[in-house]
Amino acid sequence: MFTSLMRAQFSLAWVIGPPIAFAVAIAYGFRYLYLGAAIAFLACCLVVGFRLPNSPRRNSVASPALRAWQNPDVRLLIIGSTLMWTCNSMYIIDMPLYISHTLQLKEKWAGIMMGTAACLEIPAMLISSYYTRHYGKKVMMLSAAVAGLLFYGGLLWFETPVGLIGIQLFNAIFIGILASIGMCYFQDLLSHAPGGATTLYSNTIKTGAIIGGAISGVVAQWFGYHAVFEVSLLLIAASLLCFYKVDHS
Numbered sequence: 001m002f003t004s005l006m007r008a009q010f011s012l013a014w015v016i017g018p019p020i021a022f023a024v025a026i027a028y029g030f031r032y033l034y035l036g037a038a039i040a041f042l043a044c045c046l047v048v049g050f051r052l053p054n055s056p057r058r059n060s061v062a063s064p065a066l067r068a069w070q071n072p073d074v075r076l077l078i079i080g081s082t083l084m085w086t087c088n089s090m091y092i093i094d095m096p097l098y099i100s101h102t103l104q105l106k107e108k109w110a111g112i113m114m115g116t117a118a119c120l121e122i123p124a125m126l127i128s129s130y131y132t133r134h135y136g137k138k139v140m141m142l143s144a145a146v147a148g149l150l151f152y153g154g155l156l157w158f159e160t161p162v163g164l165i166g167i168q169l170f171n172a173i174f175i176g177i178l179a180s181i182g183m184c185y186f187q188d189l190l191s192h193a194p195g196g197a198t199t200l201y202s203n204t205i206k207t208g209a210i211i212g213g214a215i216s217g218v219v220a221q222w223f224g225y226h227a228v229f230e231v232s233l234l235l236i237a238a239s240l241l242c243f244y245k246v247d248h249s
Contacts, residue, residue, distance in 0.1 A: 005125075008121070008122045012118075014114070014115070014118035015118045015122075018111065018115065019115075073246045074186075077185060077189060077242070077246055078204055080238075080239040080242030081178070081186075081239075082207050082211070083236070084144070084145070084174070084178050084235075085178070085209065087152065087208075087212070088178075088208065089209045089211070089212025090213075090215060090232055091152075091171075091229075094225050094229070096110040099113075102226060105161060109165075116165055117175070119172075120169055120171075120176075122176075124176030124177065128140055128143075128181055132181055132184075137185045138185075138243065140177050142240065144178050144181070144182075145174075145240035147170045147174040150167070150170040151170035151171045151174055152229050156230065216228050
């Protein structure tokens with residue numbers, strides 16, 4: 001639950017950050033926008049320096065990544081998580097272009113869709129943390145993959161703003177569970193190396209962003225923006241199979 005509360009702050013930042021940024025940039029210009037960002041970083045430094053306590057240092061385990069890769073459950077979790085983050089990266093890159101060029105909708109709908117998903121992610125994270133206690137992390141990750149299938153399938157079906165905004169609920173469940181329960185799942189499987197677990201999970205996000213950018217560019221150039229979501233649907237199905245084969249619950 002604590003991890004979900006922390007991760008929910010990222011979604012909250014996505015909800016309030018862009019509107020504030022647009023308002024400041026339009027009213028005062030980019031100089032004051034970046035000045036405000038610098039002040040926010042300075043405030044963060046002060047809070048960290050004077051208010052946060054020091055945490056005890058733990059002895060690290062040698063080569064946690066190599067030891068982790070020898071565990072078949074961890075391998076499946078890494079592959080499944082990477083595939084899901086790949087789909088999310090492809091969506092973020094492709095969706096604004098798909099909205100404006102393919103569907104011929106106003107650009108503002110892309111921002112509304114992202115803001116709606118970020119807003120819904122917060123309750124999705126908190127609710128998923130509650131149900132994890134009863135059903136386990138494996139069931140929740142499978143639920144995230146199913147929500148991803150419904151979301152990307154909906155992107156292929158709906159072409160109106162109402163429909164596209166409505167399916168953001170599935171996107172929120174998809175990312176909300178992946179971003180909160182996913183990290184805890186890594187930590188459970190790698191309880192002997194908590195630092196290594198966090199690093200591996202973070203690397204799946206970065207790897208997914210790299211792979212997603214490459215796939216999105218190639219597929220969109222040769223087959224169109226619509227085909228990107230078809231590829232995402234296949235990758236989500238593969239991730240569902242990976243999570244299903246993980247023995248640890």
